[in-house]
Amino acid sequence: MSDVTLSARALENLLGDWRGHARGEGLGEPAYRALAERVRLLVIDGRVPVGTRLPAERDLADRLALSRTTVTAAYRRLREQSLLTSVRGSGSVVRLPGAPALLPAPTGADSIDFSKAAPPALPWLADIAREAVDDLPAHLGDPGFDPVGLPVLRQAIADRYSARGLPTSPDQIMVTIGAQHAIALLSRALIGRGDRAVIEAPTYPHAYEALRVAGARLVPVAVSPHDAGEFGASDEGAAFAQAFRHANPVSAYLMPDFQNPTGRSMSEDTRERVLDAAARQGTVVIADETIAELDIDRAFSPLPLAAYGPAVLVGSTGKSVWGGVRIGWIRADRPLLRRLLAVRAPGDLGTPILEQLIVARLLARMDDILALRREQLRAGRDLLETLLAEAFPDWHVPHVDGGIVTWVGLGAPVSSQLALAARTQGLVVAAGPRFGIDGAFERFLRLPICHSAAETEAAVRALRLAWESLPGMPVAEVGLLSEVV
Incomplete structure (x- = not known):
């Protein structure tokens, strides 16, 4: 249970114009059913996270100017749909039957794997790797076990942060075996069994899995997509502040830039408010910046999150290079790095030397790398938007302004069904519930914008065939499926 209570006012804001679907008792849809249906959609969409305590019936009735009988009937209907559990003295808490959708790996060479949002390797990576081999002899006299990171790479990472506006010294850096390794190390160092950890909802699934393995009780906070669509944008700063205040978490995992899967970026004001609220509670904020520099045409250029207040930063070259x-890193204060060293030894004895030398050379060319990726992502985004608009106008x-994915609203809670149907067409996609902790987000589908044009065109054709196979789904009359590119 998340221990987060939704106030009557906050729920009213999320409900929007729910009354437009009701015409009163005896006229069209009864009010209690319309209210229950809108709450159901909010839960399925993940806007009201699983474990959230809904406002008391009397409070919500007063706020919505309804009879308490109407609200009681709506809550009862939600309980009948297994979306709400009510315990005397504990209130009514949101639940969701089922588990996140995790589909198996591709089954054939012809499959298109859209479940992985990662670009292909840099075209000059092989050349850089050959150059890095020339640097290797200088390190062959050492044992080769490197739990902190080569000085040359730590200096390069520190210099990159300094160039982005966050002064950093090499002794604030630990090099890891990718970003996921960094998140797992931090989870083990910071979290004890039963400790609470705040996460965004939806969020990157491997991150919340690492937190859970460390024993965390997850406290989800709903975040809006880059383009909030029907329900509008939420006040994330206030939502996180409430979660920190009520749950008193030891840690929080956030993606402030081009969040995976929603694509949204926190405003600078929200960054300050979130970090201020976390500092008041002593919560350690882990900011995943693995895609923070993959800007296409964002209207503002925020600094790394730690420039706005205390935060631990995680980075890697997995999405840019x-x-x-498999090279990642952690930027943190020295006492935390010492704790990380203590928990690292039982799991691994260090990061591969040659790969560190490769990345040290690549960081010197990061501006060129980002310029290339920006144009690739722009082309991928624009193509995917065009194809989806033609094939699925509903x-x-x-329209994301950076990152590697877009969070598509399907208009119906069929994401897992669509993902399963897509597999019969040779396409593997990550269904929306994969990014929620208890099966939410059935109305969403994450699609990457970083694949080649040929793969993207083939993927949309497969998606349309899969969509057509679902009963009652509208399909645009276009010639997309007959085109062979």
Whole structure:
């Protein structure tokens, strides 16, 4: 249970114009059913996270100017749908039957894997790797076990942060075996069994899995997509402040830039408010910046999160260089780095030396790398938007301004069904519930914008065939499926 209580006022804001679907008792849809249906959609969409305590019936009735009988009937209907559990003395708490959708890996060479949001390797990566081999002899006299990171790479990472506006010294850096390794190390160092940890909802699934393995009780805070669509944008600063205040978490995992999967970026004001609220509670904020520099055309250029207040930063080259180069890092204060060293030894004895030398050379060319990725992502985004608009005019496709994914609204809670149907067409996609902790987000589908044009075109054709196979789903009359590119 998240221990987060939704006030009557906050729920009213989320409900929006729910009355437009009701015409009163005896006229069209009864008010209690319309209210229950809108709450149901908020839960399925993940806007009201699983474990949230809904306002008391009397408080919500007063706020919505309804009879308490109407609200009681709406809550009862939600309980009948297994979306609410009510315990005397504990209130009514949101639940959701089922588990996140995790589909198996591709089954054939012809499959298109859209479940992985990662670009192909840099075209000059092989050349850089050959150059890095020339640096290797200088390190062959050492044992080769490096739990902190080569000085040359730590200096390069520190210099990159300083260039982005966050002065950093090499002794604030630990090099890891990718960003996921960094998140797992931090989880083990910061979290004890039963401790609470705040996460965004939806969020990156491997991150919340690492937190859970460390024993965390997860406290989800709903975040809006880059283009909030039907329900509008939420006040994230206030939502996080409430979660910190009520749950008193030891840690929080956030993606402030081009969040995966929603694509949204926190405003600078929200960054300050979130970090201030976390500092008041002593909560350690972990900011995942693995895609923070993959800007396409964002209207503002925020500093790294730690420039706005205390935060631990996680970075890697997996999304900018290539996922096959397993190098990540943690930027933190020295006492925390010492704790990380203590928990690292039982799991691994250090980061590969050659890969560190490769990345040290690549960081010197990061501006060129980002310029290339920016143009690739712009082309991928624009192509995907065009194809989806033609094939699925009723879908809501946010116009993201950076990152590697878009969080598509399907208009119906069929994401897992669609993902399963897509597999029969040779396409593997990550269904929306994969990014929630208890099966939410059935109305969303995460699609990457970083694949080649040929793969994207083939993926949309497969998606349309899968969509057509679902009963009652509208399909645009276009010639997309007959085109062979």
